[in-house]
Amino acid sequence: xxxxxxxxxxxxxxxxxxxxxxxxxLITLRGKYLLERAEVxxxxxxxxxxxxxxxxxxxxxxYAGKKGGGLHAFTQQEINGLLVEHARAGxxxxxxxxxxxxxxxxxxxxxxxxxxxxxxxxxxxxxTSATAAATxxxxxxxxxxxxxxxxxxxxxEDPTKKESNIAWDKLATGAGTIxxxxxxxxxxxxTAKLIEHGRDPQxxxxxxxxxxxxxxxxxEGTLExxxxxxxxxxxxxxxxxxxxxVVKLRNTIDWFEKRPLFGKQVVVTRTREQASELVSLLEENxxxxxxxxxxxxEPVEDTGAVDAALGEIDTYDWLLFTSINxxxxxxxxxxxxxxxxxxxxxxxxxxxxxxxxxxxRYGIRADLLPEKFTxxxxxxxxxxxxxxxxxxxxxxxxxxxxxxxxRLTAAGAEVQxxxxxxxxxxxxxxxxxxxxxxxxxxxxxxxxxxxxxxxFLTMVDARDQEELHRLMDxxxxxxxxxxxxxxxxxxxxxxxxQPERYTISDMVQAIVNHYRExxxx
Ligand code: SAH
Numbered sequence: 060x061x062x063x064x065x066x067x068x069x070x071x072x073x074x075x076x077x078x079x080x081x082x083x084x085l086i087t088l089r090g091k092y093l094l095e096r097a098e099v100x101x102x103x104x105x106x107x108x109x110x111x112x113x114x115x116x117x118x119x120x121x122y123a124g125k126k127g128g129g130l131h132a133f134t135q136q137e138i139n140g141l142l143v144e145h146a147r148a149g150x151x152x153x154x155x156x157x158x159x160x161x162x163x164x165x166x167x168x169x170x171x172x173x174x175x176x177x178x179x180x181x182x183x184x185x186x187t188s189a190t191a192a193a194t195x196x197x198x199x200x201x202x203x204x205x206x207x208x209x210x211x212x213x214x215x216e217d218p219t220k221k222e223s224n225i226a227w228d229k230l231a232t233g234a235g236t237i238x239x240x241x242x243x244x245x246x247x248x249x250t251a252k253l254i255e256h257g258r259d260p261q262x263x264x265x266x267x268x269x270x271x272x273x274x275x276x277x278x279e280g281t282l283e284x285x286x287x288x289x290x291x292x293x294x295x296x297x298x299x300x301x302x303x304x305v306v307k308l309r310n311t312i313d314w315f316e317k318r319p320l321f322g323k324q325v326v327v328t329r330t331r332e333q334a335s336e337l338v339s340l341l342e343e344n345x346x347x348x349x350x351x352x353x354x355x356x357e358p359v360e361d362t363g364a365v366d367a368a369l370g371e372i373d374t375y376d377w378l379l380f381t382s383i384n385x386x387x388x389x390x391x392x393x394x395x396x397x398x399x400x401x402x403x404x405x406x407x408x409x410x411x412x413x414x415x416x417x418x419x420r421y422g423i424r425a426d427l428l429p430e431k432f433t434x435x436x437x438x439x440x441x442x443x444x445x446x447x448x449x450x451x452x453x454x455x456x457x458x459x460x461x462x463x464x465x466r467l468t469a470a471g472a473e474v475q476x477x478x479x480x481x482x483x484x485x486x487x488x489x490x491x492x493x494x495x496x497x498x499x500x501x502x503x504x505x506x507x508x509x510x511x512x513x514x515f516l517t518m519v520d521a522r523d524q525e526e527l528h529r530l531m532d533x534x535x536x537x538x539x540x541x542x543x544x545x546x547x548x549x550x551x552x553x554x555x556x557q558p559e560r561y562t563i564s565d566m567v568q569a570i571v572n573h574y575r576e577x578x579x580x
Contacts, residue, residue, distance in 0.1 A: 082107070266288075324346075365477035369392070392479060455478065
């Protein structure tokens with residue numbers, strides 16, 4: 060092994076990655092790939108925290124936040140030092156920077172330091188906040204009918220100082236669209252400069268704060284009025300100033316802030332395994348989801364009952380599924396026993412549409428779907444079919460309501476309950492949830508089963524009813540169906556939203572309708 064090889068082996072690498080403007084969906088595939096393999100992540104104030112989801116649990120996370128003009132968690136010098144230090148220790152380091160690393164991001168300064176220290180590096184571009192802010196505010200940054208040029212400038216430096224790097228005189232009329240980064244503090248001077256150098260005072264201007272995030276806030280004015288508009292609306296950094304005729308198109312194109320749940324903070328209480336469908340539907344509609352996996356699903360330790368039933372599966376007349384989890388874990392065990400769907404020759408009934416859809420993924424169409432998607436509804440539908448003397452297998456959670464097996468047994472069926480999974484209450488994050496409730500930032504909480512309600516209450520850990528009511532004051536509650544709603548009311552809380560059909564998509568639709576109709580909370 061020669062010297063160079065040894066060096067490469069011992070030295071890590073630094074990846075300077077553009078995080079995009081805020082929406083965690085706007086990172087590149089390359090950026091996500093690197094985050095998934097990072098050993099150390101040094102991230103910025105402007106990089107979306109949600110991107111840290113991609114990082115392995117074992118990675119070291121370092122917040123190197125630098126807020127414009129305010130607190131510096133680290134100086135630029137210290138950040139450069141951190142990158143060098145961890146790379147020297149042989150680590151794969153991702154330096155995650157808001158927007159694009161080379162657009163007003165001091166990315167080059169960090170690279171120069173790496174070069175000096177002979178540390179290998181790579182740079183991954185990102186969606187810069189200027190294009191994102193324009194797009195998410197409904198402004199096409201260029202347009203054949205309006206402008207063929209766009210300029211990105213920093214408003215950070217004082218435009219009145221003599222040695223300014225920006226030729227405001229040429230810029231004022233030289234570029235069709237002008238986007239100013241870090242321009243809020245100097246906005247009065249910037250607009251005055253542009254007007255002084257010949258730009259029409261009536262030129263439309265938009266200012267967009269926290270672009271592409273659920274906190275996005277945008278306002279509109281002209282070069283003459285925008286300073287006042289910004290002052291009145293209380294807009295603070297980080298924000299971008301977009302100057303040009305294209306701003307006029309916003310009236311037609313604005314889409315992001317028009318989504319029905321835009322700006323709503325929603326607590327999603329679901330099992331981690333199942334949260335994704337609910338979260339993506341809510342996010343599609345503009346909500347900001349705070350995920351709390353209130354329960355965690357695990358297979359049962361004792362598979363004796365299900366194994367025995369599968370051993371004589373041909374003797375059963377019916378197989379019942381009352382949840383997606385039951386389907387998932389039943390099939391998992393079936394496959395582990397080297398069996399497959401062809402072994403299930405009995406008739407199959409499911410409690411509701413979502414469970415039916417899950418079953419379909421295994422190539423099986425349910426024979427029976429009740430009109431009412433509850434255990435009671437399913438019992439009723441089966442009894443109508445005639446269950447006298449029928450052998451029924453019910454794979455389900457270790458702890459579950461007994462009403463379904465009880466009713467069927469009472470109607471003369473022989474029911475075999477076979478636990479296939481269990482709900483495990485979560486650990487941690489209690490404090491975070493309580494703080495969010497206390498600060499009044501939560502608009503809505505969704506409950507998709509009674510156990511999510513119970514586990515939520517355990518997490519909130521209110522001293523008494525009074526404290527619970529104080530924490531939940533102003534929070535809207537959505538429950539997926541009547542059983543879940545009962546658990547909510549039993550706890551002394553009120554259900555505001557409940558869909559007619561007990562599915563995730565119906566619940567999201569009911570939430571959307573609630574806010575469309577101007578629901579408070
Ligand atoms: N490298 C970044 C810019 C860093 S400079 C990029 O490519 O976007 C920091 C400035 O960027 C902020 O002061 C603000 O003007 C702008 N900015 C960054 N993210 C923003 C966002 N989500 N919304 C509005 N402005 C943003």
